[in-house]
Amino acid sequence: MTKRITEISDMTSIVNQYLQSGQTIGFVPTMGALHEGHLALIQEAKLNNDLTVVSIFVNPLQFGPGEDYDAYPRDIDKDEVMISQIGVDYLFYPAAVAMYPKQDIKLTVGKLAEVLEGANRPGHFDGVVTVVNKLFNIVKPTRAYFGRKDAQQLAIIEAMVQDFNHDIEIKGIDIVREKDGLAKSSRNVYLTESERLEAVALYNSLLLAKELIDGGEKNTAVIEEEITRFISSYSSGIVEEAAIYRYPELTKVDILKGQCFISLAVKFSKARLIDNMIIGATK
Numbered sequence: 001m002t003k004r005i006t007e008i009s010d011m012t013s014i015v016n017q018y019l020q021s022g023q024t025i026g027f028v029p030t031m032g033a034l035h036e037g038h039l040a041l042i043q044e045a046k047l048n049n050d051l052t053v054v055s056i057f058v059n060p061l062q063f064g065p066g067e068d069y070d071a072y073p074r075d076i077d078k079d080e081v082m083i084s085q086i087g088v089d090y091l092f093y094p095a096a097v098a099m100y101p102k103q104d105i106k107l108t109v110g111k112l113a114e115v116l117e118g119a120n121r122p123g124h125f126d127g128v129v130t131v132v133n134k135l136f137n138i139v140k141p142t143r144a145y146f147g148r149k150d151a152q153q154l155a156i157i158e159a160m161v162q163d164f165n166h167d168i169e170i171k172g173i174d175i176v177r178e179k180d181g182l183a184k185s186s187r188n189v190y191l192t193e194s195e196r197l198e199a200v201a202l203y204n205s206l207l208l209a210k211e212l213i214d215g216g217e218k219n220t221a222v223i224e225e226e227i228t229r230f231i232s233s234y235s236s237g238i239v240e241e242a243a244i245y246r247y248p249e250l251t252k253v254d255i256l257k258g259q260c261f262i263s264l265a266v267k268f269s270k271a272r273l274i275d276n277m278i279i280g281a282t283k
């Protein structure tokens with residue numbers, strides 16, 4: 001059965017005991033409202049570590065003014081049942097006042113946060129790296145697991161681990177999708193019934209882009225235009241972002257070369273969905 005830990009000092013003394021006896025700790029940070037996407041990360045952590053810790057913390061620091069911090073779906077009891085069933089050892093569930101008693105010091109991300117989601121959500125990645133740093137210091141994981149759905153976040157966490165000399169292996173896990181291709185996300189519950197059906201256009205536009213690329217198209221502006229046209233024709237969503245960047249450097253590319261990713265953000269009436277596809281040779 002999963003043990004729920006709310007006190008930071010309790011979490012740290014528990015992991016210290018395991019580390020002292022030479023055991024490895026797999027860590028999955030989340031904001032809760034768990035779904036199969038999260039479970040894929042957790043399964044991988046369980047498979048490769050002696051101990052698995054999942055955190056659930058809706059981090060106020062990464063939400064901008066007017067964003068959905070208050071509305072963000074929360075169901076801690078249901079989440080706890082889900083992770084108990086797959087045998088997670090510890091659920092770390094701290095209170096915001098415990099995580100941010102003073103809220104005075106935070107980390108700042110540079111260029112990697114100036115584009116894509118970072119440009120759309122100023123300060124978002126500063127909040128993410130600040131909380132992930134704190135969580136890493138508390139949980140002291142051997143390995144930490146992040147989804148490729150949030151590809152920019154994953155690139156930034158990898159850079160943060162290097163810059164701050166964390167001795168932690170960062171593992172990226174592939175996007176888990178619904179049967180029709182929509183990327184699983186806690187925010188999908190904001191979609192209306194008709195928007196839910198239309199939302200498959202994001203994934204289908206990525207498939208279309210892949211077809212164009214496989215057919216020899218290298219001009220990123222052409223591919224971005226086709227993606228935008230496709231999503232706008234098949235859904236009521238507003239395309240806020242359909243852009244191709246080098247990955248994980250996150251620099252803009254005009255002509256496809258090396259490993260890149262197509263990044264999408266589409267705004268429906270309440271939900272803002274993101275999706276992406278990594279393309280090209282791995283370096």
Ligand SMILES: Nc1ncnc2c1ncn2[C@@H]1O[C@H](COP(=O)(O)OP(=O)(O)OP(=O)(O)O)[C@@H](O)[C@H]1O
Nearest residue numbers: 030031032037146147149150175176184185186187
């Ligand atoms: N469909 C998915 N496939 C793989 N990983 C995922 C998926 N959805 C979320 N994750 C990963 O789970 C971790 C926790 O994410 P989070 O709790 O924010 O869930 P979410 O569904 O991404 O929520 P949101 O709707 O806020 O984007 C992150 O590393 C995220 O990339």
Ligand SMILES: CC(C)(CO)[C@@H](O)C(=O)[O-]
Nearest residue numbers: 029030031059128131150
């Ligand atoms: C990594 C994370 C748990 C930090 O709050 C969050 O950004 C998320 O769920 O992707």
Ligand code: BAL
Nearest residue numbers: 031062063124150153
């Ligand atoms: N999974 C990303 C967290 C966020 O949107 O705040």
